[in-house]
Every structure is written in C-alpha cells, then in structure tokens.
Amino acid sequence: MNFNSATLLFITIAYLFFLFWVANAAEKKLIPERIVSHPFIYVLALGVYASGFAYFGITGLAAQYGIGYLNYYLGICAVFFLTPVLIRPLYHVCKTYRLSSIADLLSFRYRSQAVGGIASIIMALAMLPLIAIQIEVVAESASFLFTRTLEHGERFYLHGIAGLLFCILIAISTVMFGSRTLNARDSHRGLIAALAFESVIKLIALLVIGAVASYAIFGSWDSFREQFLDAPQSQLPKQADQNSLRIMFISFFGMALALPSAFQLLYAEESGYKKLRIASWGLPLFLLAMSLPIAPLLWAARSTGFEGGDYAVLHITQYLNSDALALIVFLGGLSAASGTIMVSTLSLASMTLTHLFLPLLSFRKQRDDVYNWLLRARQTLIVLSIFAGFVLYLLLPHQHQLSTLMLLTTSGCAQLGPAIIGVLYWPTANRRGAIYGMITGGSIWLLWLLIPSLGFELFPRPELPMFRALYNDANWVQVTSFALVANSLVFALTSLFTKTSREEKAAAATCNIDDLNRPGRSRLNLSNAREMGERLSEHLGHAVASQELGRALTELNLLADENRPYALRRLRDQIEVNLSGLMGPSIARRIIDNSLPYTAGLIGDGEDITLIETRLETYQANLTGLAADLDSLRRYHRETLEQLPIGVCSLGSDQEILLWNKTMSAISGVASHQVLGSSMLDLPDAWANCLLTFGSCSDVHWSRHELNTPAGKLWLNLHKTESQIQGRDELIIVVEDITDTQLLESELTHQERLASIGRLAAGVAHEIGNPVTGIACLAQNLRYESDNPDTLESAEQIVKQTQRITSIVQSLVNFAHTGSNHHAPGQGSANVQHCAEEAIQLLSLDREAKHIQFENRCDPQYCVQADTQRLVQVFVNLLSNARDASPNGSVVTIAAELAEHSEAHLQITVTDQGEGIDQSLQDRLFEPFFTTKEPGKGTGLGLALVYSIVKDFSGTITIESPLTPASPTLEPPHGTRVWILLPLATDTNGDTLEG
Amino acid sequence: MRTHSTLLFILFMLAILEPGIGNWLFEESNRSWYRFHILWGLLILFIFFNSLRQRKENEL
Incomplete structure (x- = not known):
C-alpha cells in the first residue's frame, strides 16, 4: 500500500512536532540533566555531520569510487583524531573570544572585516548545494512513499511540491527552536537534545535497513561471502582514481573543519574539553556504525537489478515491498536532512548577518531595540537560506548525482582550509594573504565547478601542464586541486611578501597553540566604569550599553564604580568579547575602538603583567616541556618575591601598581588584590603621598622615614630602583618596616x-x-x-x-x-595583714593629713614572698596616694584574697573613692618623677618605687580607674583600684605558709 | 609547542605500514570493505585508550 499525501504530511509534521517537544523538554529540564548534558548526547548531536547525503547519497559515491566512499567519513574522523592539535586550540580561542562561526574566527585572527565577509560569501555559496541535497532527499523519499509509479515529469512536480512543503515546515521549526535567543553564549540544550535524537533515529534506521537488506537479499553468511565479499570489486579505484581519493579526503577534511553547522556545535556550544575528548573517538565510532551498512546495501541493491548509485536504500525498500520499512527509511532520511538543514541555516544566518549585513548598517538608528532587530534579521536570513537552497534544488539539472552536489560543498568549504591552518600554525600569515588566497580559490571553485554544475559554462577551464596527471580524473578533482593549490600559493606568497601588522601578530599569538597572548598595557582615558557606559551609549544606545556594561561587570565580578586601570582594561576587553558574540569580532572591535579608545599605544613595551599572571595561573595544567619548566621557574621566583620579609612594590610610569607583595600588604594593611592594577593615587592618603614623593624625588634611599597612618605611626626605610628590563619604564620600591626596632x-x-x-x-x-x-x-x-x-x-x-x-x-x-635588684624574691615572708596595719599606723601619725578612714580587710593568714619593710613601704606609698586622691571622710580599703586563676598568688587591692585617673595618664604612672599632684607635694618617685619593689618580688601591679559603680545609671564612674599580684610564701616542702 | 606523541606515533605507524596495509586493504575483492572498518575500529580503540590514559594522568 502507498501512503497518501495527507498521511505523509501528518507524519512529517508529527515528527517535527515531536522533535520540538524533545527540544523543549530538554530546555525546561523535563528530561533529566544528567541525560541532556551527558557527553554521549553531545557526540550524537555531532552526528549532524552525517546529513541526508550519508543516508541516500553515499551509495552513489560508493558506486562511483568503490571503497573510496569511506573518505567521506575518514576526512571527518581525521579532524576528530587530531582533536588535541586542531579542535582543542580552536575551541580555546573561540570560547575565549566568543567566536561562533568560521568567519568570526578568520575575521578575528586576520583583524579584517573583509576576511570575514569573503569567508561568509564562500560558505554561503558552498552550503547551498548541501541544503539542496537535504531538500531533495526528503522530496524524493516522500514522493517514493506517495507513489512508486509516476512518470519522470509527474514526479518532478511532486518533488517540487514536497520540497516546498518541507522547506516551509523546516523553516518554521528552525525559527521556533533554533533562534529564539540571540546570545551566542546561551546554550542550545534543546537543539543539542533534538539533534542527538535525530542521530539515533537515522543510525537505527540505517542499521535496520542494512541488516534487513543483507538478510533478505543474501540469505546466509555463505551467500553474503560469495556474492559480496569475494565478488570482484568492479568499482575498485584504479591508479588514476587514487588522485580522486586523495583530493576527496582533503576536501572532506577541509569541510569537516569549516562546515558552519559543525563549527556551531563544536565551538559555539558549551561543550567543554571533556566532551571534546570523548567526541574524538565517539564521533568516529558513530560514523563507523553509519558507514558499515553502506557497501552491503549497495551490493544488495545491485543484486536486485539496481544500476544507479543514489537512493539504493529506496530501491531496496521498493524491492522488499514493506510499508514499515519504507516508513523507517523515510523517518531516517527526514531526521538526517532536517537536523543538517536546521543547524546549517542557523549558523549560516548568524555568519551572513554578522559579516555581510551588519557592516552595512548603523546601530544608531536601531538604538534600544538592537537585540530584537538582530533576532528578527537572523530569523529572516534562516528562512532565506532555506529557500535559496530550494531554488538551487529547482535549478539543478534533472540528471545529477547527490555525490556531485556534496563534492561541490566540500570543495567550496576546503577553500577556507589554508586560512584556517594559518590561524593555528602560521603567525606571520596576514590578512592580505588570506583575502587574496580565498578570492583566488573561491573564484576558481565558483567559475569552473559551481556555475558549470548548474548547466552554465562562462569560461573554459584552462588545462595547466602541472595538472596533466589529473586529466583523466573527474572535473571536480581537477578544479578542486587547482583551486586549493592556487589558494595556498597566493596565501603563502602574499603573506611572505607583505607586512603583517602588529595587531595581526597579537591575534596570531592568541590563536597559536600553547602561545599565551601577551597583552599590552595601554592607557584608557576613563575614570570609572560608569563613564565607560556613557561612552558606549553614544554608539549602542543607552539600553544596550547599560545591559552590556552590566553583563560584563557581572562576569568579571566588578562593581559599577570600578576605577582601577587594570580592571577597566579587562572590562573593555570583556565588553568587546560579548559584543563579538552578538555582532561578530570586526564590528565589536570597531564599536569598542570608537567608543573606548586607548589614549596612546602601549605604555612602553610593557605587557600587562597582572593579566599574564592571572592567565598563567589557570593555564598551568596545560603547559608541558620547556613551557612547564619556565612556568615552574616563574612560580618559584614569584613565591620568593611574595614571601620576602620586606615589602616590594612595582609601579608603572602611569602610576599603576604592578606588584604588591605579601609583606607590603602586611605593612600597609592593603591587600594585594585590592591594589594590583589600580593607580597609586587610590592607595590610602598616607601611603600614596609617601610613595609618590619618594618615587619622584632624586633620593634612592630614605632612612627612618616617619609615616602617620590611621593604624599608628610607622618608621620605614625605603629604597628604590628603576627596572633594568629594556622598554619597561617601571619603578621598583622596597619598603622595610623598622617600627619595632625604633620602638x-x-x-x-x-x-x-x-x-x-x-x-x-x-x-x-x-x-x-x-x-x-x-x-x-x-x-x-x-x-x-x-x-x-x-x-x-x-x-x-x-x-x-x-x-x-x-x-x-x-x-x-x-x-x-x-634598681640594683639586691632583694631576691623568696628571701623571706611577709604577713600582708600586719604590713598593711603597720602602714596604716604610720600614715595616721601625720596629723595634717586629710581625715580619711583606712579599712584593712586583709586576712591575717596570708603571707607573701617579700621583705616586710619593703612591703610596708609599698603599702605606705599606695595608701598615701589613695588618701591624697580621696575626699575628706571617705574610706580607703586594702584587701587581699587568693588570685582567681592561680592559688599560688595573692591578689592585694588598694581602693580609693577619688575621682579616678585620666586614661591618657595611666600609662605613665609608674615612670619616675611623674606626678599628678601639685608642685611641692609629690616627688613622682613613689609609684616608680612601688613598681620596682613589686617587680623584685616577682609580682605584677596594674591600675584600674575609674571603677565601674554598682549602679552605673545612678552614679558616674569614679575611684581607683591598684591590683598587686604577689606569690604566696611557701615552706621548704613547698606548702603555703600561713600567718 | 606541545608534543603530541600519540598522534605522531599513529602517523609514523601509518607511514611505515602503508605499503603492506595498502596491498591488504585494496585486494581485488570486496573484503577491503570490512578490512577498512577493522583498521578504522582499531584506530578508534587506540584513541579511546589513549584518551583514558590521559584522563587518568590528569586526575593524578
């Protein structure tokens, strides 16, 4: 039974709807995260390489080139086998600078809008045959399901209608879940999940049809071996065909590198190194599984009288006359074609928008609606790309092979190969070389391959003697070889004989494997981040500028009032990178250069040391060999510098702080992460003045420089020297903190x-x-x-x-x-209560003294290690001071009790009810000749004497003043208490003596 | 520049084995179909085990 048109349309819509549901479920996390983000899902999504051609057209390639059809897969596999030297470095560059297409990469590396534009034109033209293939295979298989009996003329119209319907449906689907967000950083989780699902469908379909065909046609292993394995291989490549195979391999290799759809998945999505590592063997395994049934399918079809090459799968299905099998074949083809067409047009639309249309427009006109405008423009370009492919499909001659179309695409993509290899491996390659090379190769491909394939021949192809060996090969082999050789030669020679700009060299250093970028330290004429936003709004409009500035600040974890030169430079770079993801690197650079220009070139030849350090810290694990050794050496010196017990700081000629070691942080109290990259003027005033004055004066040493900081007075020795590294106009200052020594x-x-x-x-x-x-x-x-x-x-x-x-x-x-310390402790014991009593007696003899009541609360049982007479002297002095300080009629108390923290000590207190002692005077009370009494009434030696005697007794003396009253709310603090801690006297056995 | 010993090893082996492998692969029958796939599979296995080894080294 045949499928009617309504059923087919329903199947197609249902399938696309289900695909949309998968994408939506993945984005809304209805499908578990561990499944969606699993590396195998990513690998399956990369199966988009296997397009509708790998399903219906590859048998045509096998029919034409025998086992050489494997080059289609092996060219792609070679790129993935070379992941460490090809994909990974490109991934690093693309991720760092938000490059989402091959034109972005080339434009970034060669610092030229023209390079991006030419690459976009070549890719757009090269992708049209691929899109046309997808439309054709779906139209052909749908027609096959609809009817297998129509004549050629009728089938042409049916194909046209089926193709148009497919284009409309796929355009809606692509716009709906492929281009809903504009930002290149947004992960297309849904798209990845949908592509993985499609890869599973097409793989299962191909394996099922291969297994069924082999079993149905060959029947048994013996038959399979007899009819297939041991049969003479009529399509075995002859010697002349080896050229075709080599060129085919190179072309497919180039296509795998440059194909926009693959570029989008490999470098624009958040894949990560882990997924790439798994893809390096996972995708080849997937392609191996896809390739395995191809030859048996072709031979099975041949066994049943099939003479062509393309659509052998459909022939087998027709032969087996199974509707279920036909449906599986259709779904497999639909999966392969829809996945390829969606990702291809998505990436193509972004590329052409960024590199062909945006450069012609002014952003000032769009102002606040730039995001929306870009989104609409991109969606329009997606639709246009699909229908351009459809027009090409209609224009193609009826008797064409899918492999011819595929080779058109691969040959076109390969024209970007030399420029891409130059990105990674040729630092002196320049934009002129890339432009002239691509124009030369692209023109040859266009004039003698693409246009003639449509039935027009504008110029006869020249037959050069050097390509004599290829005369017997197919036209595409000769043209591709000629185009690639001419492209490479022009690229190489032009690059060699023309000058490579400094800007290009810097970009080349960024792109080169293992060569970290050495960014220069340039000066921005800006005071803070807000001013940056104002300048940007002049070019982007207020809303876009605010949004981009806010995004960059968040990503760098900076504040809106950031004013450090280093941070402002990073902010500028980050905004450029973000805009690059939005509008492409050339336009982003143009906007940034116009709105946030550097006031001058590099400050000397100095690199941005702070940035280099930061990058090296994160890049360490990737360094090997000599680079790793050098990095170890750098770390050793850095650590030594950091741990030096004297402060070291380095200042640029623009007063930017380039180095601030740990000791410098400890001395100044300013952490290095706060000041590195900032201006010296941002330091606390005392330090800024000190370093500025010292830096600008002619002295190279300052000794015992006194610095008043909020934390206290510091004494510093300062030394300075100028950097001896050529081109680095920097000052190194060494700061030695001698405050402790001074004190x-x-x-x-x-x-x-x-x-x-x-x-x-x-x-x-x-x-x-x-x-x-x-x-x-x-x-x-x-x-x-x-x-x-x-x-x-x-x-x-x-x-x-x-x-x-x-x-x-x-x-x-x-x-x-x-002071002579003649009285050693433990010389005797003194009864505290008796000593206090004696002191009170002595004081009471003075009839002219104030009328004060002394209260002796000392327990008579306590004896301390002290000389009795000297202890009496201590008490006389303390009680005398207390009396002088107390008002008439008040009480002065002397008490003794065991110390709380040590039972081997006695705590004696003398408390008065005077006004207390001012806090500022307390530190000087024990100094000789210091007195608060009126002149003539005190010698200033009393408390100094007491201090000396107590020290002699191995005791301590402290003063508490004013005392906290029992009810602070009712009375103000007053009174003074002197605390004396003395060791208790012990007998020969160490037991405490009692009085 | 980093030295990718595994890739160099593969290229070296392919270069010295090319004459022998070429004859074996392009024998006058369709057996080259599975022989190519066997070689391809071995290459994938090699890359897989090398990737595994590198991951363990990185973890260490």
Missing part, C-alpha cells in the same frame, strides 16, 4: 635614662645627706640658744624642711637600691 631603641634609651637617674640619685643622696644633717643639727641647736619666738619658729621650720629633704633623699636612695 625598641626608644625603650632602651628610656631604660638607660632611668638607670642614669638611679645612679645619679644614689650619688646625690650621699652628697646631700651630710650637709642636710649638719643643717638639721644647727637648727636644733638654735632652739636651745635663743628664746626669740620668731627664731624658734624659724628653727622649727628648718628642721621640718631638712626632714623633708632627708625623706626625698631616702626615697632616691631606695629607688636606686631597688
């Missing part, structure tokens, strides 16, 4: 001064003591020698003053003696 020296000086005072005091005491004693004696004698009350009063005053002098002198002597 230590001050402390030592202070100690020395104290020691001098001690020695002076001892001498003065000794010298003053004798005359004072004499004066005192004389004054006392005077009291017995005169009855004059005034004289007696004066004598009394003299005696009192001499006693005061004696007291001061005695304090000085004691202070001097305590």
Whole structure:
C-alpha cells in the first residue's frame, strides 16, 4: 500500500512536532540533566555531520569510487583524531573570544572585516548545494512513499511540491527552536537534545535497513561471502582514481573543519574539553556504525537489478515491498536532512548577518531595540537560506548525482582550509594573504565547478601542464586541486611578501597553540566604569550599553564604580568579547575602538603583567616541556618575591601598581588584590603621598622615614630602583618596616635614662645627706640658744624642711637600691595583714593629713614572698596616694584574697573613692618623677618605687580607674583600684605558709 | 609547542605500514570493505585508550 499525501504530511509534521517537544523538554529540564548534558548526547548531536547525503547519497559515491566512499567519513574522523592539535586550540580561542562561526574566527585572527565577509560569501555559496541535497532527499523519499509509479515529469512536480512543503515546515521549526535567543553564549540544550535524537533515529534506521537488506537479499553468511565479499570489486579505484581519493579526503577534511553547522556545535556550544575528548573517538565510532551498512546495501541493491548509485536504500525498500520499512527509511532520511538543514541555516544566518549585513548598517538608528532587530534579521536570513537552497534544488539539472552536489560543498568549504591552518600554525600569515588566497580559490571553485554544475559554462577551464596527471580524473578533482593549490600559493606568497601588522601578530599569538597572548598595557582615558557606559551609549544606545556594561561587570565580578586601570582594561576587553558574540569580532572591535579608545599605544613595551599572571595561573595544567619548566621557574621566583620579609612594590610610569607583595600588604594593611592594577593615587592618603614623593624625588634611599597612618605611626626605610628590563619604564620600591626596632631603641634609651637617674640619685643622696644633717643639727641647736619666738619658729621650720629633704633623699636612695635588684624574691615572708596595719599606723601619725578612714580587710593568714619593710613601704606609698586622691571622710580599703586563676598568688587591692585617673595618664604612672599632684607635694618617685619593689618580688601591679559603680545609671564612674599580684610564701616542702 | 606523541606515533605507524596495509586493504575483492572498518575500529580503540590514559594522568 502507498501512503497518501495527507498521511505523509501528518507524519512529517508529527515528527517535527515531536522533535520540538524533545527540544523543549530538554530546555525546561523535563528530561533529566544528567541525560541532556551527558557527553554521549553531545557526540550524537555531532552526528549532524552525517546529513541526508550519508543516508541516500553515499551509495552513489560508493558506486562511483568503490571503497573510496569511506573518505567521506575518514576526512571527518581525521579532524576528530587530531582533536588535541586542531579542535582543542580552536575551541580555546573561540570560547575565549566568543567566536561562533568560521568567519568570526578568520575575521578575528586576520583583524579584517573583509576576511570575514569573503569567508561568509564562500560558505554561503558552498552550503547551498548541501541544503539542496537535504531538500531533495526528503522530496524524493516522500514522493517514493506517495507513489512508486509516476512518470519522470509527474514526479518532478511532486518533488517540487514536497520540497516546498518541507522547506516551509523546516523553516518554521528552525525559527521556533533554533533562534529564539540571540546570545551566542546561551546554550542550545534543546537543539543539542533534538539533534542527538535525530542521530539515533537515522543510525537505527540505517542499521535496520542494512541488516534487513543483507538478510533478505543474501540469505546466509555463505551467500553474503560469495556474492559480496569475494565478488570482484568492479568499482575498485584504479591508479588514476587514487588522485580522486586523495583530493576527496582533503576536501572532506577541509569541510569537516569549516562546515558552519559543525563549527556551531563544536565551538559555539558549551561543550567543554571533556566532551571534546570523548567526541574524538565517539564521533568516529558513530560514523563507523553509519558507514558499515553502506557497501552491503549497495551490493544488495545491485543484486536486485539496481544500476544507479543514489537512493539504493529506496530501491531496496521498493524491492522488499514493506510499508514499515519504507516508513523507517523515510523517518531516517527526514531526521538526517532536517537536523543538517536546521543547524546549517542557523549558523549560516548568524555568519551572513554578522559579516555581510551588519557592516552595512548603523546601530544608531536601531538604538534600544538592537537585540530584537538582530533576532528578527537572523530569523529572516534562516528562512532565506532555506529557500535559496530550494531554488538551487529547482535549478539543478534533472540528471545529477547527490555525490556531485556534496563534492561541490566540500570543495567550496576546503577553500577556507589554508586560512584556517594559518590561524593555528602560521603567525606571520596576514590578512592580505588570506583575502587574496580565498578570492583566488573561491573564484576558481565558483567559475569552473559551481556555475558549470548548474548547466552554465562562462569560461573554459584552462588545462595547466602541472595538472596533466589529473586529466583523466573527474572535473571536480581537477578544479578542486587547482583551486586549493592556487589558494595556498597566493596565501603563502602574499603573506611572505607583505607586512603583517602588529595587531595581526597579537591575534596570531592568541590563536597559536600553547602561545599565551601577551597583552599590552595601554592607557584608557576613563575614570570609572560608569563613564565607560556613557561612552558606549553614544554608539549602542543607552539600553544596550547599560545591559552590556552590566553583563560584563557581572562576569568579571566588578562593581559599577570600578576605577582601577587594570580592571577597566579587562572590562573593555570583556565588553568587546560579548559584543563579538552578538555582532561578530570586526564590528565589536570597531564599536569598542570608537567608543573606548586607548589614549596612546602601549605604555612602553610593557605587557600587562597582572593579566599574564592571572592567565598563567589557570593555564598551568596545560603547559608541558620547556613551557612547564619556565612556568615552574616563574612560580618559584614569584613565591620568593611574595614571601620576602620586606615589602616590594612595582609601579608603572602611569602610576599603576604592578606588584604588591605579601609583606607590603602586611605593612600597609592593603591587600594585594585590592591594589594590583589600580593607580597609586587610590592607595590610602598616607601611603600614596609617601610613595609618590619618594618615587619622584632624586633620593634612592630614605632612612627612618616617619609615616602617620590611621593604624599608628610607622618608621620605614625605603629604597628604590628603576627596572633594568629594556622598554619597561617601571619603578621598583622596597619598603622595610623598622617600627619595632625604633620602638625598641626608644625603650632602651628610656631604660638607660632611668638607670642614669638611679645612679645619679644614689650619688646625690650621699652628697646631700651630710650637709642636710649638719643643717638639721644647727637648727636644733638654735632652739636651745635663743628664746626669740620668731627664731624658734624659724628653727622649727628648718628642721621640718631638712626632714623633708632627708625623706626625698631616702626615697632616691631606695629607688636606686631597688634598681640594683639586691632583694631576691623568696628571701623571706611577709604577713600582708600586719604590713598593711603597720602602714596604716604610720600614715595616721601625720596629723595634717586629710581625715580619711583606712579599712584593712586583709586576712591575717596570708603571707607573701617579700621583705616586710619593703612591703610596708609599698603599702605606705599606695595608701598615701589613695588618701591624697580621696575626699575628706571617705574610706580607703586594702584587701587581699587568693588570685582567681592561680592559688599560688595573692591578689592585694588598694581602693580609693577619688575621682579616678585620666586614661591618657595611666600609662605613665609608674615612670619616675611623674606626678599628678601639685608642685611641692609629690616627688613622682613613689609609684616608680612601688613598681620596682613589686617587680623584685616577682609580682605584677596594674591600675584600674575609674571603677565601674554598682549602679552605673545612678552614679558616674569614679575611684581607683591598684591590683598587686604577689606569690604566696611557701615552706621548704613547698606548702603555703600561713600567718 | 606541545608534543603530541600519540598522534605522531599513529602517523609514523601509518607511514611505515602503508605499503603492506595498502596491498591488504585494496585486494581485488570486496573484503577491503570490512578490512577498512577493522583498521578504522582499531584506530578508534587506540584513541579511546589513549584518551583514558590521559584522563587518568590528569586526575593524578
């Protein structure tokens, strides 16, 4: 039974609808993520290489070239076998710079809009035969299912209608789920899933038809061997045909590299290295499975009287007269053709839009609706591409072979081969070479292969003596060879004899394998990212500029007010890359150059060290051999520099900070990631002034430079030197933090001064003591020698003053003696309660003192390791100070208890109810001659003496002032408490002594 | 430039085995059909195991 037209239309629509559902389900994650993102799904999607030709036309190639038909598969496999040297480096470049088509890549590498335009024209022309093939195979198989009895004329009209319907349906499908988003970065998960599904369908269909045909026609293994394997191979290539095979292999290899559909899947989608690695053997395996049934199918068809080559599959189906098999064949063909046509037109539309149409337009007119406009333009181009293929299909002569059309495409794609190889392996290749080479090769292909295939011959093909060996080969072999040789020669010679610009060399360095880009450090006339957005909006419109700026800031994790020169350069690059994915590299570069130009060229010959470092950090795993050794060496030196105990920073001539090591971060308190790439003026003021002044002055050393920072005063030694590397106008500054040393020296000086005072005091005491004693004696004698009350009063005053002098002198002597450390701890034990009591007694003798109540709360059982007299002296001083500080009628308390944290120590406190001591004065209280009392009332030696004695007893003394009141809301803080911690006295067994 | 020893090895082997393999492949029968596919399959296996080895080395 034959299928009627309605059924066929229904099957086609149902299939495309199901395909759409698969794509939609994958995008909405209705299909589990682990399945959709599995590497095998990606490999199956790459099966788009096996188009409708691999289903219906490959048998024609086998019929014509025998086993040489395998070149179709082997050319593609060779590209994937060479993944590490071909696909992976191209993937790296395309991913880094968002290049989504072969024209993008060539335009980026050769820094020329013209290169991209010419590549786009060649690819657009070369892809038309491939699209025409897909339309034809679907139309042919649909016609076959509809009726197998129509005459040729009738079938032509049927083909036309079937082809037109297919074009309409596939155009709708492609626009619906292939071009809904504009951004090249968006992953087409749905498209990948749909393509993988189609690959499964076509593979199963081909294997089923191959197995059924072999079984049905040959019957048994013996028959298969007899009729197929051992049969003389009539199509075995002759010696002359070897040329065809070689050229065929080269052409298919070139096609696999340049085919826009494959380029889209390989480099524009988020595949990742892991998937590419699996594809390097996975896709060849898929193609092996696709190729396996081809020869048996052809021979099976031949066995049943089939004399042609193309559509052997349909002939077998007709022979077996099975509707189920016919349906499988149709679905397999539909899968192969629809997948290829969708991806091809998608990529072709992007390429032609970017490189042929956008350069002619001005973006200012579109303003805020650029995204929508681009999307519509792309969808229009998709439809146009499909119908251009349909027109070509109608124009083709009736008696043509699918293999002829396929070879037209491969030969055209191969014309981009030399320029692509130059991208990776020839740094001095230039745009002139690429343009002239592609024009030469493309013109030869167009004039003597594509146009003649449509039945027109504009110029007779020249027969060159050097191609004499090919005279017996097919026309396509001769033209392809001639075009490739001419293309390569013109490309090579022009590149050799013309100048390669600096810009092209930089792009070549980016594209070369293992050669990391060495970006220059140029100056931008911008103060911050916002200004960048304003400049962009002049060329892109406000909405697009804001969106692109925001996207780039997010991707780089920067803030909107970013102002570091390094960050602004990265931002500029990122916006260019993002625009490149949207409009192609040439237009993106033009927009960026116009809106965000560098004020000058490179700053010296200096590379952007910060960027190089960042890239090397992420690229390390990919370096091998000498490059890896050099990188190890770089890391070693970098680590040494980072870990140096002195600060090192490097400054560019534009004041950009290029180096800021860890010690520099520690000294300045500014982390390196905050300042690297920023201007020195962005440093904290103190540091900016210091480094700027030092950098600009003629001194090469600054010693003991005092720097006041918010964190405190710093003393620094600074040294500087200019970079000795040629072309690098940089200043290296070494900063040594000597703050600790400076403080230590001050402390030592202070100690020395104290020691001098001690020695002076001892001498003065000794010298003053004798005359004072004499004066005192004389004054006392005077009291017995005169009855004059005034004289007696004066004598009394003299005696009192001499006693005061004696007291001061005695304090000085004691202070001097305590500094000599004669009193070792543990020399004896002192009862704290008794000592306190004695001190209180002594103080109470002073009748002129304030009326203060002393309260002794010390437990009599506690004894400390101390000399009793010296402990009494400590208490007298402390209680005396407390009395002086307290108001009349208040209480001064002395208490003792075991220390909380150590039972081997006693904690003694002396607490008064005075006003407290100012916080700023507390640090100086134990300094000699420091007093807060009125002149004449204090020597300033009391607390210094106490400190020395307590230290001698291996104790500590601290002051708490003012005290926190019991109810802070009712009364203000007041009072002072002196804390003394002394070791408890022990007996010979180490037990604590009790009083 | 990185040295891709595996690819160089394959190219080297193909170059020195070409005369022998060529005769075996293009024998006057259709047996070249499966012989080509066997050679092709072996190449895929080689690439597969090499890829496996590289992945393990990278993991280490």
